[in-house]
Amino acid sequence: MGELTFFLGLQVQQKEDGIFISQDKYLAKILKKFNYSDVKSMIGSLMYLIASRPDIMFTVCACARFQVTPKTSHLLAVKRIFRYLKCKPTLGLWYSRDSPLELVAYTDSDYAGATQDRKSTTRGCQFLGNKLISWQCKKQTVVATSTTEAEYVVAASCCGQVLWIQN
Known part of the structure; x- marks a missing residue:
């Protein structure tokens, strides 16, 4: 079967000194998909993205608390998260072998x-x-x-x- 390179939306790069897990392709897809109008779907997509992006976990979870009845301020917060992600699309998790x-x-x-x-x-x-x-x-x-x-x-x-x- 070969080396694992893609699994459930997670990109896996196996190197000699460790493993790097990211979701670059998924991030590009959701950035393109949303025209910043559907807050509930945007938060749901971001919740999946935190599997490899702990840098946004706290803010996404804070926005998710208001997912049932989102307000304009929550949409603005989600837009800020997307702007940050657009600037930092290739971050992920690094697991060293040693x-x-x-x-x-x-x-x-x-x-x-x-x-x-x-x-x-x-x-x-x-x-x-x-x-x-x-x-x-x-x-x-x-x-x-x-x-x-x-x-x-x-x-x-x-x-x-x-x-x-x-x-």
Whole structure:
């Protein structure tokens, strides 16, 4: 069959010292497709694009929160994301072959960071060696009354099974 070069819209370039994953062709397609009028489809397309573009993940997820009833300000924010992507179309993820196989995770939470409902936002990423393998950004479902409670909610949601075993 040969080397994997294209899979589910992801372009894969295998080199001697690592693997580069990008979505250049998909980005060109959505830039051409949208005439900046259909905000919901634009956000959906951007959500798929974040598979290889963590640089836009936070802003796309922030726009997705308002996808049901978008306003003019949300359309302007999405247009800014598209303008940025047009200027930086070839960015992607690089996975080096000589990275150690050690799993490391980072997480953080802000206290009442969402201005509309005072809910905290949780962010995190996981690395296998120096390779990014997963990332997330999520608004918490409860309103924390302190910074400590916001951090506890994160720990409970990420590691709930481990916390229950230790108690």
